[in-house]
Amino acid sequence: MLLYESTRGSTAPVPAAGAIKTGIAPDGGLFVPVRDVSMPPEELAGLVEQDYRRRAAAVLQLFLTDFSPAEIRDCVSGAYGGDKFDHPAVAPAIKLDDGLFVLELWHGPTCAFKDMALQMLPRLLPLAAAKTGEDKQIAILVATSGDTGKAALEGFRDVPGTRIIVFYPARGVSEMQRLQMVTQAGNNVHLVAVEGNFDQTQSGVKEIFADPAMNAAAGKGGYRFSSANSINWGRLVPQIVYYFSAYLDLLRQGEITSGEAVNFVVPTGNFGNILAAYYARRMGLPVHRLICAANRNNVLTDFIRTGIYDRGREFYRTTSPSMDILISSNLERLLYAVTGRDAGRVRNWMESLRTVGRYEVDDDVRKQIQAVFWSDFAGDGQTAAAIRDTHKRYNYLLDTHTAVGKFVYDRYREATGDAHKTVLVSTASPFKFNQSVAAAVLGEEAVRGRDEFALLSALSRFTGLPVPQGLRDLDIKPVRHTLTVAPGEMKRVVREILGG
Numbered sequence: 001m002l003l004y005e006s007t008r009g010s011t012a013p014v015p016a017a018g019a020i021k022t023g024i025a026p027d028g029g030l031f032v033p034v035r036d037v038s039m040p041p042e043e044l045a046g047l048v049e050q051d052y053r054r055r056a057a058a059v060l061q062l063f064l065t066d067f068s069p070a071e072i073r074d075c076v077s078g079a080y081g082g083d084k085f086d087h088p089a090v091a092p093a094i095k096l097d098d099g100l101f102v103l104e105l106w107h108g109p110t111c112a113f114k115d116m117a118l119q120m121l122p123r124l125l126p127l128a129a130a131k132t133g134e135d136k137q138i139a140i141l142v143a144t145s146g147d148t149g150k151a152a153l154e155g156f157r158d159v160p161g162t163r164i165i166v167f168y169p170a171r172g173v174s175e176m177q178r179l180q181m182v183t184q185a186g187n188n189v190h191l192v193a194v195e196g197n198f199d200q201t202q203s204g205v206k207e208i209f210a211d212p213a214m215n216a217a218a219g220k221g222g223y224r225f226s227s228a229n230s231i232n233w234g235r236l237v238p239q240i241v242y243y244f245s246a247y248l249d250l251l252r253q254g255e256i257t258s259g260e261a262v263n264f265v266v267p268t269g270n271f272g273n274i275l276a277a278y279y280a281r282r283m284g285l286p287v288h289r290l291i292c293a294a295n296r297n298n299v300l301t302d303f304i305r306t307g308i309y310d311r312g313r314e315f316y317r318t319t320s321p322s323m324d325i326l327i328s329s330n331l332e333r334l335l336y337a338v339t340g341r342d343a344g345r346v347r348n349w350m351e352s353l354r355t356v357g358r359y360e361v362d363d364d365v366r367k368q369i370q371a372v373f374w375s376d377f378a379g380d381g382q383t384a385a386a387i388r389d390t391h392k393r394y395n396y397l398l399d400t401h402t403a404v405g406k407f408v409y410d411r412y413r414e415a416t417g418d419a420h421k422t423v424l425v426s427t428a429s430p431f432k433f434n435q436s437v438a439a440a441v442l443g444e445e446a447v448r449g450r451d452e453f454a455l456l457s458a459l460s461r462f463t464g465l466p467v468p469q470g471l472r473d474l475d476i477k478p479v480r481h482t483l484t485v486a487p488g489e490m491k492r493v494v495r496e497i498l499g500g
Ligand SMILES: N[C@@H](CCOP(=O)(O)O)C(=O)O
Pocket: 143, 144, 145, 146, 147, 148, 149, 228, 229, 230, 231, 269, 270, 272, 273, 322, 323, 329
């Protein structure tokens, strides 16, 4: 059975069910498999003609060895079956030109890539709780810069044995993201705005996980904590699937030949999405470079270029708010992998990040990272120009986050001349960031004074595409969540909700 250990080295290894149920390791580290996992080439070849569900089951089974094939099949059909996704391929790879494809990950209920994992985790978590003999309910704490929150609320809505509390930065999400969250229905869902930025919100949640008194209070109320952020291994595995699926689609469409390496461009803030691509590569998926696209909060770009991670910088609010992050949680897993599982070094770096706000990795680590990753960033003006130009050139509308990726892809091509076929990972529907997207394609004048819903209609007319189901009717749904607190009040709120 495949076990999972902590990147900080002081937690006894556990099966996947234990890692998923716990979310974050008790020593503050992140769970990772104790050994590399490979996708056998013959198994990969056998998946070319299969649909997304079969591909997902194959990848998941390699990691979740304590889940039976029948359990995984049920989870996969529940997550990706029926009409949950509004595209038959679930995550289609769309050709823009001979060298560039867009992997659309936003056909799920909340119009962002988070649905790819957050339709799955609510199925895995109750199973994980049962497998580990858990007698308490699971209280899921989430920090969001906009997309994870809604996808987690929707995924866990009324899931028996769970209660979910989502914290978001009060002024750090798009208006559509906010409306999606404040109108969320469900008997087990709670939403709290925090007067702070995403980093403060995420640190607040991590403090709660690490606080013995909070854990005891949750226990008294009949709960144990878990996470639906990408710190939870159960969030990452379903994200590995779509990298395989994109590659298999390109093979099936005859765009690449078997074994041909491709690049992935990934807009990322918390480093979870691109880390999933890195795991796919380690499993044997032919990947040449992973191109990490950042916005003006370019802490990851600086790190990949210099080996210095320094969060001591100004925090900007951008038109790609889901990536407004300066503390990228999942980098810890990458560091663990490239140091050959050196928990001591990882612990020291993370301690240094916590206490002095920066760390610097050794040359060997930096070089290993640079051998795979390349990074650049886009400002808001460059993001808007990428939306406009891509629409003009390909008649294809990008959301702001994907546009950051497109800008960085163009930079990458210019800088390296690399001609490998490239998949641009599209993380959200353009309708979700309608204000910035409409301003980019229709002009600032055309959006001035028009509300979100007028802009949805305007974009729908402009593209000839329907407004996605998940964004319709937000103007008539009742607002159910209005609580706003200071970062220092997050613990109190959790105690009150869980009644410990
Ligand atoms: N971009 C995220 C931030 C949290 O990231 P996660 O992948 O760790 O959940 C968001 O939209 O909330």
